Each structure stands twice: as C-alpha cells, then as structure tokens.
Amino acid sequence: MRIKLILRTIRNFILILLFSLVILYCSAIYSDRNAKDTQQRSTEKVQKTNSRLTTPKITRIKTQGFASYIGMGSNQFEEKFGQPEATMDSAINVEWLLYNLDSSSYLKVGIDQYTQKVCSIVVVGNIANNNSKLEVGMTFKQLLQLSTLYANFEVSYREENFQFELSENDLNNHPLIGFANGSYVIPYLQPNSKKVMALEFLDTGMLLKKNIYQIVSRTPIPSQYQGETNWDQLDIMVPFDLMQVINAKRRILANTVLPVGDPLTQSAQSIIDSLEKNPKRYLKTSYANLLEDITSGDVGRNRFLSLNQSDFSKKLYQDVGLNAKNVEVYAILPFYSSTTFFENTKLQQDVWYSLVDSKTKKIGIAYDQGLLVIIINKGGN
Numbered sequence: 001m002r003i004k005l006i007l008r009t010i011r012n013f014i015l016i017l018l019f020s021l022v023i024l025y026c027s028a029i030y031s032d033r034n035a036k037d038t039q040q041r042s043t044e045k046v047q048k049t050n051s052r053l054t055t056p057k058i059t060r061i062k063t064q065g066f067a068s069y070i071g072m073g074s075n076q077f078e079e080k081f082g083q084p085e086a087t088m089d090s091a092i093n094v095e096w097l098l099y100n101l102d103s104s105s106y107l108k109v110g111i112d113q114y115t116q117k118v119c120s121i122v123v124v125g126n127i128a129n130n131n132s133k134l135e136v137g138m139t140f141k142q143l144l145q146l147s148t149l150y151a152n153f154e155v156s157y158r159e160e161n162f163q164f165e166l167s168e169n170d171l172n173n174h175p176l177i178g179f180a181n182g183s184y185v186i187p188y189l190q191p192n193s194k195k196v197m198a199l200e201f202l203d204t205g206m207l208l209k210k211n212i213y214q215i216v217s218r219t220p221i222p223s224q225y226q227g228e229t230n231w232d233q234l235d236i237m238v239p240f241d242l243m244q245v246i247n248a249k250r251r252i253l254a255n256t257v258l259p260v261g262d263p264l265t266q267s268a269q270s271i272i273d274s275l276e277k278n279p280k281r282y283l284k285t286s287y288a289n290l291l292e293d294i295t296s297g298d299v300g301r302n303r304f305l306s307l308n309q310s311d312f313s314k315k316l317y318q319d320v321g322l323n324a325k326n327v328e329v330y331a332i333l334p335f336y337s338s339t340t341f342f343e344n345t346k347l348q349q350d351v352w353y354s355l356v357d358s359k360t361k362k363i364g365i366a367y368d369q370g371l372l373v374i375i376i377n378k379g380g381n
Contacts, residue, residue: 058154060178061147065132066121066201070183074111077118084109088237089230091299091336091370092209094119100127101244104251108241110206121201122339124248134185140194143187149175153213157204163217170213173345188342191349197249198342212343229299231369238335238372239265239365245338246355246363255358264327264364268373270320271329272366275373282316283307294334294370306347307331328354328376335372
C-alpha cells in the first residue's frame with residue numbers, strides 16, 4: 001500500500017508539473033503575440049500620422065482677378081482703385097480700406113501694417129476683376145471645374161512650414177484654392193444653395209491669422225495680434241462695416257435696405273452695457289468668464305460663442321425693457337470681422353439668413369471690444 005501511495009503521489013506531481021508547464025508556455029505565446037499586436041498598432045498609428053502629415057502636390061491655378069493684387073503696395077493699389085470711402089482699424093495688424101459703400105458690390109481691402117502691402121481682398125457682389133472666372137454667385141459645380149479642391153495644404157511663412165488639413169465641412173462650405181503667385185482664395189458657399197456668397201483673396205500671413213482650418217503640423221502659429229488696438233474707432237466701424245455687408249447682400253436679393261441707425265441699436269447697446277457690468281447675472285459662469293476676458297482686451301482667445309435667447313437669463317430682457325416675444329437677441333464673441341458670418345456655417349443658419357431675409361425690416365447692432373450684439377425685430381413693425 002505504501003508503494004502504491006508513493007507512486008500515486010509521484011504521478012500526481014508529474015501531472016501538476018506538466019499542467020503548469022503548458023500554462024506557462026501558452027502564457028508566453030500570448031504575451032509575445034500581444035506584444036507584436038501592440039507594436040503593429042503603434043506602427044500603424046505612426047504610419048497613419050505620417051500619412052496624415054504628407055501633403056500631396058498642390059496644383060495652383062493661374063493667377064487671375066483680385067489675386068493679382070495680393071502683395072501689391074498700398075500706394076500702388078490706391079493709384080489703381082482710388083482713395084477708399086472709409087477706413088477701419090483691426091486687432092490683427094491690418095488696416096481695412098472700404099470701397100463701394102451703399103451698393104451691391106461691396107469691396108474691402110486689407111493692408112498689412114508691417115509690410116504696407118495688400119494682404120486680403122473681400123468681395124461681395126459682382127465687381128469687374130479682369131475677366132476672372134471666380135465670381136460671387138457661381139455654383140459649387142463651376143468651382144470644381146475651375147480647380148481641384150485639396151484637403152491638405154502646406155504653406156511657408158517666416159521660414160516656417162505649416163500644414164492645413166481641411167475637413168469635409170471646410171471643403172463643402174469654405175474650401176481653399178491656391179494661385180500661381182503664392183496667394184489664395186476662400187470661396188464662401190451658402191450651405192443650402194451651394195453658391196458662392198463671397199470671395200476672400202489673401203496671402204499666407206492672413207490665412208494663418210484667420211485660423212479657420214486645422215493645422216496638423218507642430219509648428220506654433222506666430223503671434224497674430226498687435227499690442228494696441230483703437231477700440232473707440234472699431235466700436236463704431238465694426239457695426240458700420242457689418243451693415244454694409246448685410247445691405248449689399250439684401251440689394252443682391254432685391255430686399256429692402258435696412259437703416260443704419262434704427263432705435264433697436266440703442267437697445268443693443270443697453271444689452272452690451274448690462275452684460276459687461278454684471279455678466280454672471282445674465283449668463284452661466286463659463287460664458288460670463290469668456291466675455292470678461294474678451295472685453296478686457298484678450299483678443300487671442302480662440303473659443304467662439306454664438307448666444308441666443310435660450311442662453312440669456314430672463315432678467316436681461318426685463319432690465320433693458322425688451323419683450324422676448326417680439327425680438328430675437330444674439331451675442332457673438334469674439335467678433336472682429338464681418339467675414340465671420342461667412343466662415344461659420346452655424347452662424348449663417350442661426351443669424352445671417354434672418355439678417356438678409358425680406359421679412360426682416362428692423363435690426364439693431366452694437367459692438368464693444370470683441371462683443372457683438374444683434375437684435376432682430378420678429379414682426380418688422
């Protein structure tokens with residue numbers, strides 16, 4: 001019996017040892033396979049990143065129309081187009097020259113204050129531009145016949161390289177086209193009709209300042225904003241410029257032109273005064289904090305807000321004496337240029353269409369240091 005017990009013990013020990021060895025072997029195989037899978041995923045991730053950062057060769061189209069004026073000296077430009085009807089400062093080292101006021105052919109020209117050269121030309125409406133095939137009102141299909149639309153662009157600025165990656169939304173609403181002279185154009189498309197509603201011709205520096213496309217390269221964007229901004233002038237000129245764009249588009253649509261000094265403008269200014277005096281009384285904390293930062297002069301903030309009636313406390317309407325049933329109130333921040341309405345698809349749908357709609361008869365616009373307030377009279381009375 002003793003011998004049988006010893007033999008059984010030895011047998012059990014051998015079985016347990018074999019079972020343990022099998023488990024260790026399988027574990028080693030699994031760990032090795034898992035390590036290989038991890039390495040493969042890491043390799044694929046690197047390959048994907050490298051693929052993402054690889055820009056195809058961009059075919060630039062023949063320089064035409066207003067693109068030929070990008071980079072021209074400001075004096076030479078004014079010799080050709082004459083003195084502007086008005087000028088306005090900006091927060092991005094650009095002086096704007098306004099042409100064709102009170103017409104359907106709005107033209108705004110940006111002069112880089114460092115180089116004194118044309119860095120941007122914004123066109124709304126049809127303006128004679130040397131038989132250019134690029135026109136406001138052209139269809140998306142016509143745009144595709146003119147140029148291939150690329151999702152990746154690599155640009156050079158101040159001896160640094162930057163790579164843009166355009167999303168599907170970018171390609172469908174504000175694609176980017178390059179010209180042979182190194183300039184670019186952004187055709188701003190209406191989301192519904194897919195027709196070009198405005199054109200902006202610009203140089204590389206202005207393209208970076210606009211910051212509307214994702215940059216996938218790791219090169220830091222150079223500082224875009226100047227140390228001092230003439231806010232007193234901008235507080236007057238930003239609403240004036242915006243009204244010029246709105247009425248230019250309303251003329252194109254054969255709608256009634258809106259008056260610049262409607263009494264609702266005073267109500268819009270009252271809203272700005274209330275929001276700046278006690279923002280947390282009317283807005284949730286995160287919105288109030290952003291508003292305080294922007295109106296204190298922090299023009300470099302990238303976060304963008306478009307606030308409507310649902311974002312304001314009812315106390316705001318009570319304090320400024322407005323009936324929420326009769327008006328729509330919008331606060332947009334930060335806001336520095338009228339082209340923001342063309343760049344932001346949601347803003348077009350929420351606000352722009354109402355501004356140029358034939359049913360809208362009265363609006364009020366007020367502005368202060370990056371905060372734009374718009375009031376639209378629903379009834380038009």
